[in-house]
Each structure stands twice: as structure tokens, then as C-alpha cells.
Amino acid sequence: MMDTQDTNLPLNEGKLEEEKNVPEVSEVKAEETPEETTEVKTTAAAGLQTKEEVLNRLKDLSEDAENASKQELDALKQTFYKLHKAEQESAKKKFIEEGGSEESFIPEPDTDEASFKSLMAEIKEKRSVLNAELEKQKEDNLQIKLGLIEKLKALVDCPEDVNKAYNDFKKIQQEWNEVKLVPQAKVNELWKSYQVYVEKFYDIIKINNEFRDYDFKKNLEIKTKLCEAAERLANESDVVSAFHQLQKLHQEFRDTGPVAKELRDEIWARFKNASTEVNRRHQQHFESLKEMEQRNLDEKTVICEIVEAIEYGELNSFIAWETKTQEIIALQNKWKTIGFAPQKMNVKIFERFRAACDDFFKKKGDFFKKIKEDMSENLEKKKVLCEKAEALKDSTDWKETSEVLTKLQKEWKTIGPVSKKYSDAVWKRFIEACDYFFDQKNKATSSQRSVEIENMQKKKMLIEKLATLDENMEASEAGNLVRETIKEWNSIGHVPFKEKDKLYKQFHELVDKHFERLNVSATNRKLNNFKSNISNVNGQSEKGGAQSLYREREKLVRAYEAMKNEIKTYENNLGFLTSSSKKGNSLVTELNRKVEKLKSDLHLTMEKIKVIDQSIK
Structure with missing residues (x-):
């Protein structure tokens, strides 16, 4: 622009060329990107x-x-x-859990x-x-x-x-x-x-040519600096800031006077090209942001589908519900790590996820409510059995009463669980009545001691038989002999209690030694050992043996259900990794190995339950 002291330059009679090509900012200014303002302003609030x-x-x-x-x-x-x-x-939710009704809830x-x-x-x-x-x-x-x-x-x-x-x-x-x-x-x-x-x-x-050229020269210097500033913005790391700085440069470019006609197109083209590059990067930034938000939406949609696809019919135990609850919590934590979805879908996808989670926890609440009701019914049924056992505990009809109490014990195990608050007390009441009867029966049948001494001698002979077994005997013959010995051992009745553990240990050390030599599977050895244990337990007094067997059976049933649910969880995870993930093969292999091990343990546990059921018939 011209300084005032330059206004005394001589005038030129020729007419100044008109500056026809002065560009307007609207020709290159990028349109405002609605997502920018919303994204910047809402990110902090979210x-x-x-x-x-x-x-x-x-x-x-x-x-x-x-x-x-x-x-x-x-x-x-x-x-x-x-x-x-x-x-x-x-x-x-807390109000309802504490016994209030949904209709009577009034928020504070x-x-x-x-x-x-x-x-x-x-x-x-x-x-x-x-x-x-x-x-x-x-x-x-x-x-x-x-x-x-x-x-x-x-x-x-x-x-x-x-x-x-x-x-x-x-x-x-x-x-x-x-x-x-x-x-x-x-x-x-x-x-x-x-x-x-x-x-x-x-x-x-009619400004003279020198005056005009001087003004044009000053304007050219200003516009050149503006071009250089616009070109530097192409390397600005913050593309949003660069875009806003460009708008200010456009205002300055527009406010600067004209340059020589032969340079107008050139200086304008340079400024426009620099502006185009900044605008292009600005547009790419928001396109990239949109792509990222779409990926976030896809991830969140998969999580919603996982929760919505829960098979509630398979959730029929405390363990199953708690296992699934941990999966839901893990998905909720995963959700928190995922960024925003597109603005028009962000609230909708969250509402969908929250609805699916709310539905899960509502069904869980309904399930536990039903379980409590069932437990109350089970408690009443077990109290009835307690009353029957207490009515029989003073009976001296040893045979008939033993059969009746045994049937009551079998009926007891068919009744589902009761609240932990009452389970020990009601069990103690029932078992004390049964124990009292069998104690009286044992006192009346003390002649059984001589039989136990005789059984002890038989088992010692079997231990000696295994200890002297010829190791050069053919494998199939030796295996049959060991199995026949185990069968004979299990058929022998009770031995004196003080000798029971010692004889059991000696016998099974020899059995394990021969089985290892004959390469018998670990599962069969475990099952054979378990059968021997059951035989020894069964050899106790009727009241003590039955009590121990029932407790062992309940423990095995709980372990069986836990393994089934664990297998189901692993299989679900395998299906998810196969269809929705790019995890390495090593993780899939490890999960398959765990599933196979659990299935083997599941089979062994079922066989143990069958052994107990056969023993208490």
C-alpha cells in the first residue's frame, strides 16, 4: 500500500488499468464442516x-x-x-431389591x-x-x-x-x-x-504510472507473504488450526489492494493452490474421522449382537449366571475403550447396548428370585424328611428302619438346594436323626467286629499276592490278574477302622506300580482308586458311610456342573474368535486343549457318580 509521503509523485494522463480479476474469498474458502464443531465441542462433555x-x-x-x-x-x-x-x-433397582415395588418408587x-x-x-x-x-x-x-x-x-x-x-x-x-x-x-x-x-x-x-506501480509493488509484497504463509500451513500438524488460520489469510488477501495486471493471475493461482492443499488436508481429516467412527460403530454393533444372542435357556444355575455376568462386565469394559460412533448413531447404539444389558440383568434378577422361591419349597420338603427321620430314630426294627432311612436319604439327594442360611442346620437335623439310629444299631450288632478281623486278613493276603506278582508275566495276563485282585478287594467287607487307611495305602501303591508298568491309562487308575475308596467308605458304619457317600456325591455333582459351564464358556469363546476375531492360532489351540482336558475330567466325574449311585442302592 502507498505511504502518504509518496502522494506528490507526478500524475500520468493515461488511465489506470482496471483490476478486473480480484477474487472473492468465497471462491476458495472451504465449507464449514458440521462434524468439526460438534466433534470438538462434544468430546470434552462426553x-x-x-x-x-x-x-x-x-x-x-x-x-x-x-x-x-x-x-x-x-x-x-x-x-x-x-x-x-x-x-x-x-x-x-436398590429400592426393588430391598422389597419395594416398582410402582411405589418415588425418586429423591x-x-x-x-x-x-x-x-x-x-x-x-x-x-x-x-x-x-x-x-x-x-x-x-x-x-x-x-x-x-x-x-x-x-x-x-x-x-x-x-x-x-x-x-x-x-x-x-x-x-x-x-x-x-x-x-x-x-x-x-x-x-x-x-x-x-x-x-x-x-x-x-488518473494516478500516474509510478504511483500505481509503487502501490502494485507493495501489494505484491504483501500478497507474496500471504502465499508463503498459506504454503507453510500445508505442513501444520493440526489441520483444523491450519484451516482456521487460512480463513484469516484469505481476509488479509482480500483486504490487500491490487497488483500489476500481468501478475494478478499468477499470484492468485499461487494463493489458491496453497489454499486448496490446506482445504484438502482438512477434508481428509474429517473423512478419516468418519471412517474411524464407522469402525467404532461396527465394533459396538458386534458387542450388542453378542449380548442380544445370549441363550437364556442354558443359564440354569448360579455358576452359569455368574460366568455370563463376568462376560457381560468384560464387554462393558471393552465398550468403554471404543471411541465415538458417528453422531447420528452414537446415542442409538449406546441405547441398544444398554437395553441388551438391562434385559440380561433383569432376567438374572428374575432367575434368582425364582431360585429363592424354589429354595423355600426345598426347605419345607427337607423339614418333612427331618420329621420322618426323627420319628424313626428310636426304632429297634433294625432291618426295616434301615431300609426306610436309606430311602429317605436317597429322597433327600433328589431335593434341590436350600438357602445357605438354613442348609447346614437342616442337614444337621436330618443327619443327627439318622446317625442316632445307626449308632444304636451298631451297638446292637457288635458281633460284626470278628467279621472285620477276618476281612482284614483276606485283604492282607491280596496285598501279599500283588507284592509277589511275577514281573516277567505276560502283560495281558498280569493286567487281568491285577484287575481280578482289585475286584476281589472291593468285594471284601469292612476291616477294623484303625487298619483301614494303612491297608488301603499299601494295596493301591502296589496297584499303581503294576498299572504304570503295564501302561494302564491314568483315568482308569483314578477310577479304580476311587472305587476302592468308595468300598472303604461303604465299609464304615451304615450311618457314617451313607453320610460320607451323600456328601461326596453332592460335591461331585457340583464339580460336574461347574465343568459343563466352563466347557460351554470356552466353546462360546472359540466360536467368537473364529467368526469375529483375528487372534493367533496359538490362542485357539490352547482353548481346544483346555476343552479336551475338561471333557476327560467330566467323563471321569460322571463315572465316579455312577459308582456312588451303585453303592447306595
């Missing part, structure tokens, strides 16, 4: 975890209402009421909500005042610029002394550049009117 954090943010915004955006305020409002609703749902007044509304109203009022002031300022600026156009028009229509006119013109230009914001709808129209009279001024006052 990261808040408590209502206190929301209120603190609102207090900050209240202090700086001028920079508070509607998008962020909307996001804060949405976050607050989600937290508010979650608190109410939690209180409602939320003092935070009053604070929230107060802050929102305060910010709204401040923003309203600020917006009104801003709009008034824009209107005032519009009138100022219209007045400057009128002054410029007067210079064009009634040119006086050239030096004075040029000084006035430069003053008008300076004032024009100092006035910034005007109503958006008037920007282009205002600029076009201004530019028309600027061009006419240069034409009408």
Missing part, C-alpha cells in the same frame, strides 16, 4: 463422568459465556441427564438438577445479551462501512486535488480494514460495492 464435573464445566462457561458454544451446552445437558437418569435407575429430589438449571439459565441469559450486543455491533459496522462506501463514492463522483483525494482514499481504506464483523448476509454484497468504487477511484483520479 468425557465427563460425574454431575459435579458437568456443573464445574458449566461454572467455567458461565464465567466465559462469550465463548460458550451451543453444541457444548447441548452435550453437557445430555451428559447431565444421562447421569441423572442412571442415578434414579440405580436407586430404583436432585439438588444438582436445580444447580444445573440455574447455571444453564445464567449462561443462556449472558449469551443472549452477548449475542444481542454482537448483532448490534455488526449492524453498527454495516452502517460504518456503508458510510465509507458513500465517502468513496463522493471521491469518485467529485474528484478534487489528487493528493488530497488520494490521502482521503487511503484513510477510507484504513478505516474499512479496521471495521471487521458485519452481518453475514451482507458480506459479499458490501465487498462488491466497495471494490467497484475502489477500481473507479484508481481509474478516475
Whole structure:
């Protein structure tokens, strides 16, 4: 631009060439990207975890209402009421769990909500005042610029002394550049009117060529620097910041006067190319953001489908429900690590996931409620059995009463579990009645001791037989002999209690030694050992043996159900890895190995249960 001391240059009679190709900013300015504002403003709000954090943010915004955006305020409002609703749902759930009905639940007044509304109203009022002031300022600026156009028009229509006119013109230009914001709808129209009279001024006052060239030269220097600044923005790491900086450069480029006609296209092309690169990177940034949000949506959709696909018919035990609950919690934790989905789907996919989780925990609550009801019925059934056993405990009809009590014990095991609060007490009541009868029976049948001594001698002979077994005997013959010895051992009745463990240990050490030599499977050895254990337990007093067998059977049944559920969990995970994951083959192989081991243990456990059932028939 021309300094005032240069206005005394001689005039040239020739007319200044018109600057016809002055570009408007709208030709290269990138359209505002709606996702940008929403993404930037809502990210901070979405990261808040408590209502206190929301209120603190609102207090900050209240202090700086001028920079508070509607998008962020909307996001804060949405976050607050989600937290508010979650608190109410939690209180409602607790109320129902404590025995209250859903219809009678009345939420407690939320003092935070009053604070929230107060802050929102305060910010709204401040923003309203600020917006009104801003709009008034824009209107005032519009009138100022219209007045400057009128002054410029007067210079064009009634040119006086050239030096004075040029000084006035430069003053008008300076004032024009100092006035910034005007109503958006008037920007282009205002600029076009201004530019028309600027061009006419240069034409009408007939600035001499030196004066014009000097002005063109200064303008070229300014626009060259603006081009260089725009080109540097292509390397700016923050593409959003680069985009906003570019808008300011466009405003400066537009406010700078014309350059020589032969350089106009060149300088404009350079600036436009630099602008295009910044705009391209800005657009790519948001396209990349959209792709990432779509991937997040896909991941969240898969999680929703997993929860929605739960087979509730298979969840029929405490262990099954607890195992599945841990899976749901793991999915909820995974969900928290996934970023935002596209804005139009972000709330919908969350609502879908929350609905699926709510449905799961509601069904879990219904299941446990039904279990409690069943446990109450089971308790009543077991109390009836206690009464029957107590009515028989003083009987001296040893045979018939033994059979009746044995049947009651078998019936006991068919009844499902009772609450842990009562299980020990009711079991103790039942078993004490049974124990009392069998104690009396044992006292009346002490002649059995001589039989036990005889059985002990028989078992010692079998131990000696295995100890002297010829190791050179053919494998199949030796195996048959060992198995026949085990069968004979199991057929022998009780031995004196003090000798039972010692004889059992000696016998099974020899059996294991021969089986290892004959390469008999570990599963068969375990089962054979278990049969021997059961035989020894069965050899105790009838009351003690039956009690131990029932307890052992209940323990095996619980272990059996736990292994079934564990196998189901592993198989579900294998299916998920196969269809939805790119995990390595090593993980799949390890899971398959665990499943096979569990199936083998499951089979062995079932065989043990069958052994017990055969022993207590």
C-alpha cells in the first residue's frame, strides 16, 4: 500500500488499468464442516463422568459465556441427564431389591438438577445479551462501512486535488480494514460495492504510472507473504488450526489492494493452490474421522449382537449366571475403550447396548428370585424328611428302619438346594436323626467286629499276592490278574477302622506300580482308586458311610456342573474368535486343549457318580 509521503509523485494522463480479476474469498474458502464443531465441542462433555464435573464445566462457561458454544451446552445437558437418569435407575433397582415395588418408587429430589438449571439459565441469559450486543455491533459496522462506501463514492463522483483525494482514499481504506464483523448476509454484497468504487477511484483520479506501480509493488509484497504463509500451513500438524488460520489469510488477501495486471493471475493461482492443499488436508481429516467412527460403530454393533444372542435357556444355575455376568462386565469394559460412533448413531447404539444389558440383568434378577422361591419349597420338603427321620430314630426294627432311612436319604439327594442360611442346620437335623439310629444299631450288632478281623486278613493276603506278582508275566495276563485282585478287594467287607487307611495305602501303591508298568491309562487308575475308596467308605458304619457317600456325591455333582459351564464358556469363546476375531492360532489351540482336558475330567466325574449311585442302592 502507498505511504502518504509518496502522494506528490507526478500524475500520468493515461488511465489506470482496471483490476478486473480480484477474487472473492468465497471462491476458495472451504465449507464449514458440521462434524468439526460438534466433534470438538462434544468430546470434552462426553468425557465427563460425574454431575459435579458437568456443573464445574458449566461454572467455567458461565464465567466465559462469550465463548460458550451451543453444541457444548447441548452435550453437557445430555451428559447431565444421562447421569441423572442412571442415578434414579440405580436407586430404583436398590429400592426393588430391598422389597419395594416398582410402582411405589418415588425418586429423591436432585439438588444438582436445580444447580444445573440455574447455571444453564445464567449462561443462556449472558449469551443472549452477548449475542444481542454482537448483532448490534455488526449492524453498527454495516452502517460504518456503508458510510465509507458513500465517502468513496463522493471521491469518485467529485474528484478534487489528487493528493488530497488520494490521502482521503487511503484513510477510507484504513478505516474499512479496521471495521471487521458485519452481518453475514451482507458480506459479499458490501465487498462488491466497495471494490467497484475502489477500481473507479484508481481509474478516475488518473494516478500516474509510478504511483500505481509503487502501490502494485507493495501489494505484491504483501500478497507474496500471504502465499508463503498459506504454503507453510500445508505442513501444520493440526489441520483444523491450519484451516482456521487460512480463513484469516484469505481476509488479509482480500483486504490487500491490487497488483500489476500481468501478475494478478499468477499470484492468485499461487494463493489458491496453497489454499486448496490446506482445504484438502482438512477434508481428509474429517473423512478419516468418519471412517474411524464407522469402525467404532461396527465394533459396538458386534458387542450388542453378542449380548442380544445370549441363550437364556442354558443359564440354569448360579455358576452359569455368574460366568455370563463376568462376560457381560468384560464387554462393558471393552465398550468403554471404543471411541465415538458417528453422531447420528452414537446415542442409538449406546441405547441398544444398554437395553441388551438391562434385559440380561433383569432376567438374572428374575432367575434368582425364582431360585429363592424354589429354595423355600426345598426347605419345607427337607423339614418333612427331618420329621420322618426323627420319628424313626428310636426304632429297634433294625432291618426295616434301615431300609426306610436309606430311602429317605436317597429322597433327600433328589431335593434341590436350600438357602445357605438354613442348609447346614437342616442337614444337621436330618443327619443327627439318622446317625442316632445307626449308632444304636451298631451297638446292637457288635458281633460284626470278628467279621472285620477276618476281612482284614483276606485283604492282607491280596496285598501279599500283588507284592509277589511275577514281573516277567505276560502283560495281558498280569493286567487281568491285577484287575481280578482289585475286584476281589472291593468285594471284601469292612476291616477294623484303625487298619483301614494303612491297608488301603499299601494295596493301591502296589496297584499303581503294576498299572504304570503295564501302561494302564491314568483315568482308569483314578477310577479304580476311587472305587476302592468308595468300598472303604461303604465299609464304615451304615450311618457314617451313607453320610460320607451323600456328601461326596453332592460335591461331585457340583464339580460336574461347574465343568459343563466352563466347557460351554470356552466353546462360546472359540466360536467368537473364529467368526469375529483375528487372534493367533496359538490362542485357539490352547482353548481346544483346555476343552479336551475338561471333557476327560467330566467323563471321569460322571463315572465316579455312577459308582456312588451303585453303592447306595
